[in-house]
Amino acid sequence: MIQISPDTIADRFMRYVRIDTQSDPNSNAHPTTEKQKDLSKLLLKELYGMGITNASTDEYGYVYATIPSNSDKKNIPTICFCAHVDTAPDCSGYNVKPIHHRYYDGSDIVLPDDTTQVLSVSKSPYLKEHIGHGVITASGLTLLGADDKSGVAAIMEAAMYLMQYPNVKHGDIKILFTPDEEVGKGTAKADMQKLGAAFGYTLDGGEAGSLEDETFSADGATITINGVITHPGYAKDKLVNALKIAGAVLDALPKNEWSPETTEKMQGFVHPVAVNGIAEKATIQFIVRDFDDAQLQQHHNRLKAIAEAVVAKFPGATLEYKAQEQYRNMKNVLSNYPHVAGYAAEAIQRAGLTVKKESIRGGTDGSRFSYMGMPCPNIFTGMQNIHSKLEWIGTKDMAKAAETIVHLAMIWEERS
Ligand SMILES: [Zn+2]
Numbered sequence: 240m241i242q243i244s245p246d247t248i249a250d251r252f253m254r255y256v257r258i259d260t261q262s263d264p265n266s267n268a269h270p271t272t273e274k275q276k277d278l279s280k281l282l283l284k285e286l287y288g289m290g291i292t293n294a295s296t297d298e299y300g301y302v303y304a305t306i307p308s309n310s311d312k313k314n315i316p317t318i319c320f321c322a323h324v325d326t327a328p329d330c331s332g333y334n335v336k337p338i339h340h341r342y343y344d345g346s347d348i349v350l351p352d353d354t355t356q357v358l359s360v361s362k363s364p365y366l367k368e369h370i371g372h373g374v375i376t377a378s379g380l381t382l383l384g385a386d387d388k389s390g391v392a393a394i395m396e397a398a399m400y401l402m403q404y405p406n407v408k409h410g411d412i413k414i415l416f417t418p419d420e421e422v423g424k425g426t427a428k429a430d431m432q433k434l435g436a437a438f439g440y441t442l443d444g445g446e447a448g449s450l451e452d453e454t455f456s457a458d459g460a461t462i463t464i465n466g467v468i469t470h471p472g473y474a475k476d477k478l479v480n481a482l483k484i485a486g487a488v489l490d491a492l493p494k495n496e497w498s499p500e501t502t503e504k505m506q507g508f509v510h511p512v513a514v515n516g517i518a519e520k521a522t523i524q525f526i527v528r529d530f531d532d533a534q535l536q537q538h539h540n541r542l543k544a545i546a547e548a549v550v551a552k553f554p555g556a557t558l559e560y561k562a563q564e565q566y567r568n569m570k571n572v573l574s575n576y577p578h579v580a581g582y583a584a585e586a587i588q589r590a591g592l593t594v595k596k597e598s599i600r601g602g603t604d605g606s607r608f609s610y611m612g613m614p615c616p617n618i619f620t621g622m623q624n625i626h627s628k629l630e631w632i633g634t635k636d637m638a639k640a641a642e643t644i645v646h647l648a649m650i651w652e653e654r655s
Pocket of ligand 1: 323386387420443
């Protein structure tokens with residue numbers, strides 16, 4: 240029986256969320272903000288404190304650590320547990336004041352620093368599962384940072400458990416903490432050679448028991464429209480305004496389907512995210528998403544056809560269409576290694592939970608890691624209402640995430 244205390248992991252988590260680690264989408268530096276290293280440095284110190292001597296951090300803010308194998312078996316694959324230290328740019332992460340509601344009684348939680356921020360069972364029904372247990376919220380002015388400091392805390396707590404109980408047998412366990420996940424650069428400077436893990440797990444998911452081995456495949460698309468420009472005073476029958484064509488292209492997109500606001504579950508979409516330009520030349524940027532790569536290509540074809548049909552109505556105007564790959568569905572890789580998610584499902588069950596298999600309508604560091612030689616599904620931590628002032632987490636979920644990690648390490652040893 241592996242048992243990790245919700246109160247102990249809560250204290251650890253609260254220590255981490257007080258450190259501002261917001262990443263910056265407008266920075267080209269690695270890490271995008273230096274302050275992310277404040278948490279990396281603390282984690283390194285705490286790893287040393289546990290007796291994990293093979294640990295380091297680098298100029299980019301990554302933390303690498305190894306818990307050496309304590310098993311007689313020599314053929315156990317090296318596995319990695321990974322979480323990100325940064326918090327989302329969408330909501331302030333400065334001066335986070337976590338509040339531990341130790342015995343949540345089911346009533347509304349009014350956040351003290353902004354009393355218009357109210358967390359309720361009616362709007363967040365998952366709170367019901369935590370009545371009688373600990374719930375942690377922010378104070379009303381900031382996000383909480385459970386995304387993904389709950390993952391960091393779960394990995395650290397599991398690491399301490401493995402160091403304290405040598406009778407729990409495991410192979411080489413790698414720990415990786417990354418910066419800049421929230422701005423899509425979490426894997427940019429990750430040194431996979433140095434990490435040296437065959438398989439990985441990100442701890443960056445929601446409800447207890449959830450396990451995600453499928454993400455979107457994602458592309459960007461840029462439509463560039465060239466108009467025809469002349470002096471506006473003498474433009475009759477000559478000028479073709481690229482901005483107006485851009486507007487017409489947007490207007491020609493379907494209204495009741497094919498967009499983020501009209502799709503769910505396994506449906507893909509295209510989504511205009513930026514329009515830029517002058518009368519002479521305009522660009523529209525899109526994101527294009529689907530779980531299926533062939534479907535993704537269909538979305539491009541359809542979008543291009545719609546844009547071309549519009550531009551054809553404006554003689555003299557021309558169009559360029561450019562697709563950019565962003566990331567690919569991790570399932571394409573993970574389906575070759577079904578035991579990786581399979582062991583995770585078993586670990587979740589051993590921790591006493593029901594497995595909820597889910598598909599992520601987005602990407603994770605794990606999608607990119609899966610294509611960098613480390614197949615990497617995503618495991619729950621319990622985080623809720625992420626990227627908002629109403630972000631919260633139940634302490635028993637975090638403890639279960641840490642227990643799941645310990646079970647996973649044991650299962651890999653048993654099966655090798
Ligand atoms: Zn996250």
